[in-house]
Amino acid sequence: MAQSESATIALATQALDAFQIEIPSWGFANTGTRFGKFVQAAAASTIEEKFADAAEVHRLTGVTPTVALHVLWDLPNGIADVPKVKELEQQYGVLAGAINPNLFQDQEYKFGSLCNPSAAIREHAVKHVLDSIEIAKGLGCRDISLWLADGSNYPGSQSIRNRIGWLEDALRTAHDSLAHNQRLLIEYKPFEPAFYHTDIADWGMSSMLARAAGPQAQVLVDTGHHYTSQNIEQIVAWLLHTGLLGGFHFNDRRYADDDLTLGSIDPYQIFRIFHEIHQGLSEGLGTGIAYMIDQSHNLKGKMEATVQTVVTAQELWLKAALIDREQLAVYQQSCDIVAAEELYRGAFWTDVRPLAAAWRTAHGLPADPLAALRASDYVERAAKVRGSRSSAVSSYA
Ligand code: PSV
Numbered sequence: 001m002a003q004s005e006s007a008t009i010a011l012a013t014q015a016l017d018a019f020q021i022e023i024p025s026w027g028f029a030n031t032g033t034r035f036g037k038f039v040q041a042a043a044a045s046t047i048e049e050k051f052a053d054a055a056e057v058h059r060l061t062g063v064t065p066t067v068a069l070h071v072l073w074d075l076p077n078g079i080a081d082v083p084k085v086k087e088l089e090q091q092y093g094v095l096a097g098a099i100n101p102n103l104f105q106d107q108e109y110k111f112g113s114l115c116n117p118s119a120a121i122r123e124h125a126v127k128h129v130l131d132s133i134e135i136a137k138g139l140g141c142r143d144i145s146l147w148l149a150d151g152s153n154y155p156g157s158q159s160i161r162n163r164i165g166w167l168e169d170a171l172r173t174a175h176d177s178l179a180h181n182q183r184l185l186i187e188y189k190p191f192e193p194a195f196y197h198t199d200i201a202d203w204g205m206s207s208m209l210a211r212a213a214g215p216q217a218q219v220l221v222d223t224g225h226h227y228t229s230q231n232i233e234q235i236v237a238w239l240l241h242t243g244l245l246g247g248f249h250f251n252d253r254r255y256a257d258d259d260l261t262l263g264s265i266d267p268y269q270i271f272r273i274f275h276e277i278h279q280g281l282s283e284g285l286g287t288g289i290a291y292m293i294d295q296s297h298n299l300k301g302k303m304e305a306t307v308q309t310v311v312t313a314q315e316l317w318l319k320a321a322l323i324d325r326e327q328l329a330v331y332q333q334s335c336d337i338v339a340a341e342e343l344y345r346g347a348f349w350t351d352v353r354p355l356a357a358a359w360r361t362a363h364g365l366p367a368d369p370l371a372a373l374r375a376s377d378y379v380e381r382a383a384k385v386r387g388s389r390s391s392a393v394s395s396y397a
């Protein structure tokens, strides 16, 4: 970081002003693993409680104006629930964000949804996607983010190529019903729940499907959906290069899709991803990227974990913004490996917390949102009101 102090402050202000991140409604609900669920008294079990929590996170951080919704969990009556969500938006001052169709919980999806060998089941799944697009239109939401659990567990038990064709047809149909300002984000995941083949297993498959669906379809990168040691920033660079980077689901992982807090295991990886994005943005690429969190806070308090995640995302975004990219380009061109690496990781090791705190203070926000949450009685009050209900209800599989 060779810039003068005032240049650094200006850069930090610009970087933080430009960064907002979406929180998932399901991050406030009781969740667990397939071995069990540990219930938290303050967890949200209704959409109203999720909006209340999201609004509190936005009040503390100032950078989470939208909340991603999962159709089956948050709008169980489909389009009929849109007016209620609009009221909640008014009441709490946060807006609905990406709309997530749910194509993995119905019993009929045992052998797949959009890739099911049964034409009737595929049709039903397509209808749910179309309904979700209508919900998004009703709420003025730009993005429909699609994740399928489709796949198979045993070699030879399904025709992989038939399923590709069915998927292309379904995605084209969905794309055709988008409004001109909407996007279909296609998420990939290598395995789980399918353990032999997954119909959309990686970014290449998502890219090809997006291309086949139409120009408003793009790829959604969930950082937890990669094999260990995969170079995610290279994937991000490719998606920026091809104009296919639609958005992110951020979380961290150690083994599989662990849904751990962003940056808790490998903060350098998120920094490296953010560097590719800053570089892309400086060249006019990636301007519409949706930054979203997709985490499951099984042991941490939901509110604390969400605020901690948002603050960490801001810090890593800021660190990557501080890389002197002009100087880096010089070192890259002359193949001065050590100088390039030192410049790059020097930004990573910069303590940006004072810069982030100053930015918050300048925006009338608490300098330390996590400390402010802890100093408030928000979680205790929620636990008192919700305690008896939250143990009984869950909105997460
Ligand atoms: C699947 O693992 C996933 O990442 C998808 O985005 C789902 O919508 C989300 O998690 C919640 O289960």
Ligand code: MN
Residues within 6 Å of the ligand: 147, 187, 222, 249, 294
């Ligand atoms: Mn995800």
